[in-house]
Amino acid sequence: MATDPQAPPREFDFPVSSPFAEGLGQSFLDEVPEVEEVDIGEGADPVAEFRRTLGMFPTGVTIITTQAEGQVHGMTANAFMSVSLRPPLVLISVDRRAKMNSLLHEGSRYGISVLGDEQEALSDHFAGRVLDDPPEARFLLVRETPLVDGAVAHIVARVVRSYWGGDHSLFLGQVEFARSRPGAPLLFHGGRYEHVLADAPVFGALAPERLERLLASGEERSYADGERIVAAGELGEELYVVLEGAVRVERGGALLASFAQGDLFGEVAVLDGRPRSADVVADGETRCLSVSRDAIREAIAAEPQVAWELLGVLAGRLRDA
């Protein structure tokens, strides 16, 4: 018998409302296992240790948003996961004591905004932390659902199922809208924020006049739209500065980042000489300055203070790691 690949399978075809708890899906509470102590080893506080163990799983940080009676509500959450591509489904886990838990129900929509590297203050703010200088959140409205402006990814999902999840509720959402932009996401690991190191500047962190001297012997090159400037896998022999136009950083055809006039790229590969991790392609007519490794080495030999500053930048990156 022919089946429609888009149609949910029969086991999905339950009524969403539950006889057990309002707003929750098929939650067979009598099938929930007895609570058992977690085996976490000797002498530790079980809850703290369990939390610490779970915290070793690194995640991004999202703001879950919804609109109820004209009011926007946002909540920081890292318990977000992708579930299915066809149909497009995502899942969030919300503390039953959180206000958000009382606002979400079958048929309601929630927004997911995946925070960018520089949006840590918004994460604290929507986690209810009191800040001296609270950030001002700006929202975009898509399908009557607020989304946090400036995030690296936006999703709007409609709750199709909710499940009992102990002291949390799980809300399975059918995705109606999804957009992303290049950029580094904010990370969370071991109970604290982390940052993607690959995007942190190295030479770009030097004082402008020092950087200018370091780049002085660079060669200008022009590229046509779509022309490859560096290829993934080739050894990093040169550092580049975008002089005019823009470039796209791509891996396997997916856009990872884009750089515009004044931006540097190839900063790490030129130092360690290892193979480049991505392609860089001209986005329109583009002019770049290319500075060879040897030229950089000579410039540093002539001005050893630069080496000391670079060590400072690299030490800062290690500290952040």
Ligand SMILES: Cc1cc2nc3c(=O)[nH]c(=O)nc-3n(C[C@H](O)[C@H](O)[C@H](O)COP(=O)(O)O)c2cc1C
């Ligand atoms: C990085 C981070 C991740 C969090 N993840 C979750 C989560 O996945 N689910 C949850 O219920 N609370 C999570 N929280 C806690 C909520 O953000 C916090 O309890 C918030 O105050 C709840 O807001 P509400 O009661 O106004 O809805 C997280 C907090 C932080 C800082």
